[in-house]
Amino acid sequence: MEEILYAFQEALLSTDIIKxxxxxxxxxxxxxxxxxxxxVIVSALENIGKGWERGEYALSQVxxxxxxxxxLVETLFPPESRQRKPAPKMAIALLNDYHALGKRVVYSALHASGFDVLDYGRVTTEDLVQKITNDGIEVILLSVLMFPSALHVKDVRDMLAQQxxxxxxxxxxxxxxxDRQLWRQVGADAVGxxxxxxxxxIQAISAGAA
Ligand code: B12
Incomplete structure (x- = not known):
């Protein structure tokens, strides 16, 4: 696996999509x-990100x-399960952030596993709260990659509580x-x-266990 990871990382750094x-x-x-x-994918991107922090790679390479x-991830998703699973009404969003890949992966994994999830794309706090209210959402999945974006989860929690x-x-x-305590500090109910x-x-929430 180490060899595959290294070869994949090198291909990314040389912008060689075919390889x-x-x-x-x-x-x-x-x-x-x-x-x-x-x-492979998360590890390679993390290694490249760390290399950028050390000044070894350019931001353009990241x-x-x-x-x-x-x-590539677009072509890799497993075929969708035709059977839809009963679950609370849910949506996923990228909150005040531009790192879109994690949300895409989580959305597709849930969808492929038989869960219906609305994809809100990239949203601001106000947009998100409005969409949650309008659509009657019961579970919101939030993906954030930057610390300041993570702190906005607290704003979402507070605005929803006010309503x-x-x-x-x-x-x-x-x-x-x-930071393994951050999810509690921003008022989330669960972290993955x-x-x-x-x-x-989502399986635990649907079964009423979380
Ligand atoms: C690739 C990358 C970029 C790319 C983004 C490309 C894209 N379209 O997504 C580019 C070059 C654009 C970029 C830019 C920047 N980046 Co950047 N980037 C990364 C990097 C190296 C990898 C992110 C990634 O795609 N990983 C692969 C995906 C699949 O993994 P993931 O998102 O983590 O998702 C997985 C899990 O987290 C989880 N998950 C994700 N979401 C959710 C949601 C739920 C509900 C659940 C349950 C699970 C879950 O499941 C996913 C699959 O396993 C990270 C390093 C890192 N350690 O994450 C830095 C990183 C996120 N970037 C960072 C920074 C600072 C920036 C910039 C500000 C840099 C700059 N100075 O300009 C800009 C900001 C751009 C912006 N305006 O938002 C920092 C954030 C630090 C912080 N604490 O705030 C990081 C952590 C690097 C670092 N260590 O400094 N970046």
Missing amino acids: ARQILSKTTNWITFEQLIET YMSGRICEE GSNVKIVVGGAPFRL YTASDAINI
Whole structure:
């Protein structure tokens, strides 16, 4: 797996989408979609991000790596389960942030697992609260990758509370992985660190266990 990760990372850094695609396609018959996302794509992007922090790579390399992964991930999603699962009405959104890949992965994993989820795309706090109210959303999944965006979850919680709403907020993204208490501090009901976590949390909420 180490070798695959290294080769994939090198392909991303050289903006070689053809090679990156070839490397991933060789893995799809022996590892699952979730493993591919977590152990190859997320790890490669994290390593590249760390290299950028150390001054080894240019921001353009981080940017292009993210774009290439977005494009490749589109072709990798497992076929959707035809059977829809009973669940509270839910939506997913990217809150005040531009890192779109994590939300895309979580949305597709949930959808492929049989859950109907509205995709609100990138939203501001006010837009989000309005959409939640208008659509009668019961569970909102929020993806944020930057610390200031994570703090906006608290604003969402406060605005919803002012309206007497008890919508469940599930959060995920880098700031919550880096600070394991942050989700509680911003008033979320649950946190997930991977797309599989999102599925488990939604299953638990649907079963009335969370
Ligand atoms: C690629 C990348 C970019 C790309 C984004 C491309 C794109 N279209 O998405 C580009 C180059 C544009 C970019 C720009 C910036 N970035 Co950037 N970026 C990254 C990087 C390296 C990887 C992010 C990524 O796509 N990962 C792959 C996806 C699949 O993983 P993920 O999003 O984490 O999602 C997974 C889980 O978190 C989880 N998950 C995600 N959402 C949710 C939601 C729920 C409900 C659940 C349950 C789970 C869940 O499931 C997903 C699948 O496993 C991260 C490093 C990191 N450690 O995350 C920095 C990082 C997020 N970036 C950072 C920064 C600072 C920036 C910039 C401000 C840099 C700058 N100075 O200009 C800009 C801001 C852009 C903007 N205006 O918002 C910082 C944020 C630091 C912070 N604490 O605030 C990070 C953490 C890097 C760092 N360590 O400094 N970035």
